[in-house]
Amino acid sequence: MVDVYLFSGFLGSGKTSMMTDVIRQLKEQNIKPAIIMNELGKLNFDSQAVEEDVPLKEMLNGCICCSGSEKTEAQIQTLLAESEFDVLIIETTGAAHPVEALDAVYSPLFADQLNIKGIVTVADSKRWLERDQLSPQVRSLFLEQIRHAHLILANKSDLLTEEERAKVTFEIQSLNPHAQLLQTTNGRVPLKYLQSLHATARPTNIESAPISQMHLSSRLVTFTEPVEQEVFEEWLRTIPSTIYRMKGYVPIKGMKNPMLFQYAYGLTQWMPEYMQMSPNIVIIGENVNELEVVGTL
Numbered sequence: 001m002v003d004v005y006l007f008s009g010f011l012g013s014g015k016t017s018m019m020t021d022v023i024r025q026l027k028e029q030n031i032k033p034a035i036i037m038n039e040l041g042k043l044n045f046d047s048q049a050v051e052e053d054v055p056l057k058e059m060l061n062g063c064i065c066c067s068g069s070e071k072t073e074a075q076i077q078t079l080l081a082e083s084e085f086d087v088l089i090i091e092t093t094g095a096a097h098p099v100e101a102l103d104a105v106y107s108p109l110f111a112d113q114l115n116i117k118g119i120v121t122v123a124d125s126k127r128w129l130e131r132d133q134l135s136p137q138v139r140s141l142f143l144e145q146i147r148h149a150h151l152i153l154a155n156k157s158d159l160l161t162e163e164e165r166a167k168v169t170f171e172i173q174s175l176n177p178h179a180q181l182l183q184t185t186n187g188r189v190p191l192k193y194l195q196s197l198h199a200t201a202r203p204t205n206i207e208s209a210p211i212s213q214m215h216l217s218s219r220l221v222t223f224t225e226p227v228e229q230e231v232f233e234e235w236l237r238t239i240p241s242t243i244y245r246m247k248g249y250v251p252i253k254g255m256k257n258p259m260l261f262q263y264a265y266g267l268t269q270w271m272p273e274y275m276q277m278s279p280n281i282v283i284i285g286e287n288v289n290e291l292e293v294v295g296t297l
């Protein structure tokens with residue numbers, strides 16, 4: 001299994017600095033990294049930070065969440081087929097919502113090959129103190145990236161006074177009490193903090209993630225029998241609003257192949273599928289392990 005880390009954080013917060021340092025540490029331990037980088041602009045200057053022997057895929061002109069998860073899926077598949085590596089680091093654009101980014105990388109197609117360790121968010125500590133100056137939408141994204149993280153770096157702590165550092169730590173930890181919080185400069189984080197993250201996504205038929213894991217996580221569910229479409233839609237109306245996203249293939253009674261199913265923030269989409277895909281869906285949200293799914297054991 002390849003360990004996957006999503007690096008999230010606002011534009012200019014220090015993601016690339018963190019990545020460069022993490023790659024250095026991985027290499028020192030003879031662990032092979034591969035990188036997917038994501039830039040909003042046309043040219044990816046940051047990729048120059050990655051040495052040539054590290055497999056690298058770039059997604060230019062769009063962010064991981066809105067350029068279509070198919071593209072990301074294809075890139076991960078190509079990487080898995082072409083290169084040998086132990087760890088996959090995905091640097092999302094500063095404008096990506098972490099739920100969407102997680103959604104894009106978590107595909108039922110290679111769920112058994114990837115061990116999604118979690119979202120590491122780099123927060124610019126100075127920006128945190130000045131967050132009231134951000135527009136409401138931007139501020140909301142900034143907060144969401146922190147709220148959904150599994151590990152948070154309060155970066156650029158060199159720019160703060162002792163008192164400000166304490167304030168930032170207290171406030172960020174209050175926003176996300178589940179994640180470990182570290183004060184950093186230049187995104188320097190000892191590798192052990194990444195490695196000790198629990199996987200956020202595991203097939204439930206193998207082992208469930210701990211219930212205490214209340215923050216954002218995902219789960220792969222396998223259907224054991226076909227379900228009536230109406231019964232399934234009825235069930236969808238009962239699920240909590242903290243289930244943000246589902247996608248995959250649902251075996252529907254009367255249909256030859258499992259149907260492609262998409263669910264995002266209350267909206268559902270069905271598409272007939274001409275291939276016999278495995279009857280799996282991925283569920284992303286909070287407390288995903290407590291959700292009972294119709295048609296599964």
Ligand SMILES: Nc1nc2c(ncn2[C@@H]2O[C@H](COP(=O)(O)OP(=O)(O)OP(=O)(O)O)[C@@H](O)[C@H]2O)c(=O)[nH]1
Nearest residue numbers: 011012013014015016017094155156157185186187
């Ligand atoms: N003072 C200070 N500057 C930092 C620190 N970390 C990063 N920087 C600087 O902040 C700038 C942005 O850092 P990057 O690592 O490129 O940030 P990024 O999140 O990858 O930026 P985008 O590519 O725009 O998303 C660079 O000029 C870094 O040198 C820090 O801890 N302290």
